Amino acid sequence: MSFRDRVTLRDAMRGIVEAPLLPLVPKCFDYVGDVAVISIPEELEAYRDSIVSKILSMRGNTRAVLNKVSKLEGEHRVARFELLSGDSAETLHRENGYTYRMDIRKVFFNPRLYWERARVASKVLPGESVLIPFAGVGPFVLPSAGKGAAVCAIEINPDACACLKENVRLNRLEGQVTVIQGDAEYILSHPDSLTNEGFEVPENGFDRAIVPTPYDMDHFLGEVSGNVRKEGKIHFYTFKTDSQILGLIEEYGNMGFEVEFYRRCGNVAPGVSRWVFDLLKK
Numbered sequence: 555m556s557f558r559d560r561v562t563l564r565d566a567m568r569g570i571v572e573a574p575l576l577p578l579v580p581k582c583f584d585y586v587g588d589v590a591v592i593s594i595p596e597e598l599e600a601y602r603d604s605i606v607s608k609i610l611s612m613r614g615n616t617r618a619v620l621n622k623v624s625k626l627e628g629e630h631r632v633a634r635f636e637l638l639s640g641d642s643a644e645t646l647h648r649e650n651g652y653t654y655r656m657d658i659r660k661v662f663f664n665p666r667l668y669w670e671r672a673r674v675a676s677k678v679l680p681g682e683s684v685l686i687p688f689a690g691v692g693p694f695v696l697p698s699a700g701k702g703a704a705v706c707a708i709e710i711n712p713d714a715c716a717c718l719k720e721n722v723r724l725n726r727l728e729g730q731v732t733v734i735q736g737d738a739e740y741i742l743s744h745p746d747s748l749t750n751e752g753f754e755v756p757e758n759g760f761d762r763a764i765v766p767t768p769y770d771m772d773h774f775l776g777e778v779s780g781n782v783r784k785e786g787k788i789h790f791y792t793f794k795t796d797s798q799i800l801g802l803i804e805e806y807g808n809m810g811f812e813v814e815f816y817r818r819c820g821n822v823a824p825g826v827s828r829w830v831f832d833l834l835k836k
């Protein structure tokens with residue numbers, strides 16, 4: 555069956571949900587491991603059970619269904635969910651050859667970014683030192699370590715940190731990853747704290763930084779840059795409208811970076827997209 559032939563959830567609910575409400579049924583939903591994750595609009599409250607039954611019938615091994623009831627919230631960037639089916643939302647998710655244990659009710663994870671993460675990991679070279687602040691459960695960390703880099707990962711959410719440590723073990727990458735729980739802004743402005751945690755910072759700075767920046771933390775680029783060596787690389791994620799991009803390229807040039815590549819990696823709000831910039835520090 556080709557992608558075009560695939561039956562969407564909305565198609566599958568035709569004849570079950572009354573016609574005027576059908577456009578409100580999401581066309582698709584995500585899987586994190588064997589947990590299906592959907593956002594059911596309030597107007598479809600009366601159809602929740604039938605939507606859940608349909609989702610469970612669409613893929614045989616679905617163990618739980620989560621309904622996302624809020625946007626990402628707070629410093630940890632975690633949404634609120636209702637468990638509509640199943641006993642637990644803890645799962646093992648496979649991405650780009652690595653296994654991640656997590657419960658997305660406690661940690662941030664977006665399965666749609668798998669291609670972008672593979673793209674960035676493909677740039678990492680064996681023996682590099684790589685800094686990854688805002689590391690989450692490790693989707694940039696494990697593939698970088700798997701390429702033979704020495705990775706320093708910083709994450710503030712204790713639940714995400716615990717998952718990240720377990721995921722490093724699960725994928726047998728213990729020798730190559732140092733996980734530090736704490737505020738990346740504080741830690742990078744006090745480089746001694748990296749050494750105190752057992753990470754040997756290269757004398758001239760990291761070879762590479764991968765920065766999945768949360769909203770409103772663009773100022774963090776300066777902090778990261780101070781920890782990256784001259785001619786080192788920074789993969790910087792930021793949320794912007796199309797009209798802001800040209801100005802941003804100029805701004806990065808003025809900050810002493812060469813923009814080697816940039817691309818949009820998904821919409822996050824009307825008119826606003828997540829962008830990645832591959833920067834070379836001059």
Ligand SMILES: C[S@@+](CC[C@H](N)C(=O)[O-])C[C@H]1O[C@@H](n2cnc3c(N)ncnc32)[C@H](O)[C@@H]1O
Pocket residue numbers: 629630631662663664687688689690691692693694708709710711714736737738739766767768
């Ligand atoms: C957008 S998520 C990205 C997570 C992960 N890199 C991924 O792609 O799945 C941002 C992460 O940064 C963490 N975070 C937010 N503020 C932080 C801070 N000041 N220091 C360290 N981590 C922080 C959040 O807990 C969250 O896990």
